[in-house]
Amino acid sequence: MGLKLTDLDTEPGFERLVLAEDRDAGLRALICIHSTALGPAAGGCRMWPYASDADAIADVTRLARGMTFKNAMAGLGLGGGKSVIIGDARKDKTPQLMRAYGRAVDALKxxxxxxxxxxxxxxxxxxAATETRYAVGLSAGSGDPSPWTAEGVFRCLKVGARDVFGSDDLTGRRVLVQGLGHVGFALAEKLHDAGATLIVTDIHDTALDAARDRLDAAICAPDAIFDQQIDIFAPCALGGVLTEDAVARLTARLVCGAANNQLATPGVADALRARQIAYLPDYVVNAGGIISVASEIHGQDDDWRRARLDKITDRVAEMLRRARQEDRSTVQIADAMVERMLAENTPA
Incomplete structure (x- = not known):
């Protein structure tokens, strides 16, 4: 059969949604381009065993839009896109599948x-890169973006702590890290080194054991997150964790984490604001990884990456200040900043 690309209908405001299939390679993937107003779209590829095509489409479109906003706020000269491969990464992923995925990306020119x-x-x-020059984040290039994501989240968390608690000293602050993947664990290490008291949760026992043994972390069951007495909540797993019910139970005064799409619905931002919980929008604080990838796309070095991490922290400080002055949520402030950038770069 070989590779087959099918354009799917998508909601207004999105440029393209493509279904990529290669039965011989076991590939079934969705690639969504939200916007190229600021440059070619860039965003990661996720492999996940979605329960339905509708779930996969909802995820990839939400993530693609988030990448537009993330890349804009980080000043990367890139638009927003995302892709998802439908399948279990632990069982279904093969070099053949990834090469087929690379051919699909290459077909988007x-x-x-x-x-x-x-x-x-x-x-x-x-x-994938054997089939396309548009695959980045390679070991021979910018490498694993996770450490850069963790560093960006940590820097922004300290800005938030200074705003909320009057100091960015994290000594003794009770921080709950949800999700101990590459980014979550790296963030937990930074928090431990900064003197924070760690509580962690994850679905994998090996990650929990490592956090307990190496970081003196207390272990929390995934369904007991919102029963903990904490100062800061750092969601670093999958999205949608912050529902209105969860916010009603949350004891933290600051939310800052690496997970994409942390708010289950847009109204949750107002619920957080009503409870005077400072929320740092995920697409702003978790941009370190795409900054690393962008350095590879643009042929830039570590100094360029660090300068853009500094820009993120400056934007976070500005958002918090404007949210107080204008009596609006940080999400409203951040979204308005991005929408202005896009409008200024979209042809009339």
């Missing part, structure tokens, strides 16, 4: 750059 996300490693992306 440079309108979308791909990199790794949940379920995809730099080694996997190297297989």
């Amino acid at each position: 440079g309108t979308y750059y791909t990199a790794e996300d949940v379920g995809i490693s730099p080694e996997d992306m190297a297989h």
Whole structure:
């Protein structure tokens, strides 16, 4: 059969949604390009066993829009896109599948750059790169973006702590990290080194054991997150964890984490604001990974990456200040900033 690309209908405001299939390679993937107003779309590839096509489409479109906003706020000269491969990364992923995925990306002729996300490693992306020059985040290039994501979240968390608690000293602050993947564990290490008291949760016992043994972390059951007495909540797993019910139970005064799409619905931002819980929008604080990837796309070095991490923290400080002055949520402030950027770069 070989590779087959099918354009699917998508909601207004999105440029393209493509279904990529290669039965011989076991590939079934969705690639969504939200916007190229600021440059070619860029965003990671996630592999996940979605229960339905509708779930996969909802995830990839939400993530693609988030990448537009993330790339804009980080000043990367890139638009937003995302891809998902439908399947179990632990059982279904093969070099053949990744090469077929690379051919699908290449067929989009440079309108979308791909990199790794949940379920995809730099080694996997190297297989895709044999079929396209638009696969980045390679070990021989910018490498694993996870450490840069963790560093950006940590820097922003300290900005938030200074705003909420009057100091960015994290000594003794009770911080709950939800999700101990590459980014979550790296963030937990930074928090431990900064003197924070860690509580962690994850679905994998090996990660929990490592956090307990190496970081003196207390273990929390996944369904007991919102029963903990904490100062800061750092969601670093999958999205949608912050529902209105969860916010009603949350004891933290600051939310800052690496997970994408943390708010289950837009109204949750208002619920957080009503409870005077400072929320740092995920697409702003978790941009370190795409900054690393963008450095590879643009041929830049570590100094360029660090300068853009500084820009993120400046934006977070500005959002918090304006949210107080204008009596609006940080999400409203951040969204308005991005929408202005896009409007200024979209042809009339």
